[in-house]
Amino acid sequence: MTIFEEVKELVDVPTAACHYGVEVHHGNMAICPFHHERTPSCKLYERNYHCFGCGAHGDVIRLVQELFGLTPMEAVKQINSDFSLGLDARRPPDRADTLLIQRKKQERKAYAKWEHHAFEVLKDYVWTIRDWGRQYAPSRPEESQDARFVYALHYAGYAEYIANEFMLADKEERLSMKEDIERIEKEIKELAGESHRGIN
Numbered sequence: 105m106t107i108f109e110e111v112k113e114l115v116d117v118p119t120a121a122c123h124y125g126v127e128v129h130h131g132n133m134a135i136c137p138f139h140h141e142r143t144p145s146c147k148l149y150e151r152n153y154h155c156f157g158c159g160a161h162g163d164v165i166r167l168v169q170e171l172f173g174l175t176p177m178e179a180v181k182q183i184n185s186d187f188s189l190g191l192d193a194r195r196p197p198d199r200a201d202t203l204l205i206q207r208k209k210q211e212r213k214a215y216a217k218w219e220h221h222a223f224e225v226l227k228d229y230v231w232t233i234r235d236w237g238r239q240y241a242p243s244r245p246e247e248s249q250d251a252r253f254v255y256a257l258h259y260a261g262y263a264e265y266i267a268n269e270f271m272l273a274d275k276e277e278r279l280s281m282k283e284d285i286e287r288i289e290k291e292i293k294e295l296a297g298e299s300h301r302g303i304n
C-alpha cells in the first residue's frame with residue numbers, strides 16, 4: 105500500500121469533511137464547499153464525494169487538496185498530521201505497516217460504534233428520566249412512591265450533566281466515561297423491567 109492508499113483506508117470522506125468544517129446534513133449530504141449554495145447537494149460517500157450542483161468530485165485527498173489549495177502530497181501530509189495517523193511518507197510501507205493500518209482501522213470502527221451507542225444511551229437516559237418524573241409522580245401525597253419516580257427525582261440533574269459532558273468531551277474523555285455509561289444503561293434497564301410499587 106502506498107501512503108496515498110493508506111490515508112484513504114484510514115480516513116473516510118465524511119469524517120474528514122466534518123473535521124475541516126464542511127456542514128454535513130442528514131444522509132451525508134453536505135453544503136458544497138466548492139460552490140455557493142444553501143441546501144446541501146454534495147453527497148459524501150465513504151470513499152468519495154460528488155456534488156450534484158457543481159460537479160466537484162474526488163476522494164479524501166482531493167477534498168483536502170481543493171479545500172486548502174494543496175498538492176496531493178501536501179494533502180496527504182496534512183491528513184496524516186491532523187488525524188495523527190503516524191504514517192511515514194519517506195519510507196515505503198511493508199507488511200507490518202499494513203497490519204498496523206488494519207488494526208488502527210478496526211479500532212476506529214469499534215470506537216465509532218461504541219460512541220454511537222453511548223450517545224443513544226445518554227439521550228435515552230435524559231428522556232427516560234423526564235418521562236418517569238411525570239408519568240410515575242404520585243397523584244396523591246399519601247400514595248407510595250414508584251421507584252422510577254424516586255430515581256428520576258434523584259438523577260434528573262445528573263442525567264443532563266453527564267449527557268452534556270459527553271457531548272463536549274474529546275475521545276479520551278469519552279472513553280473515561282465508559283463505566284458510568286455502562287452503569288446507567290444497566291440501572292435504567294433494571295428499573296424499566298421491574299415492578300416498582302411500594303417504596304416509601
Ligand SMILES: [Zn+2]
Nearest residue numbers: 136139155158
Ligand atoms: Zn458543488
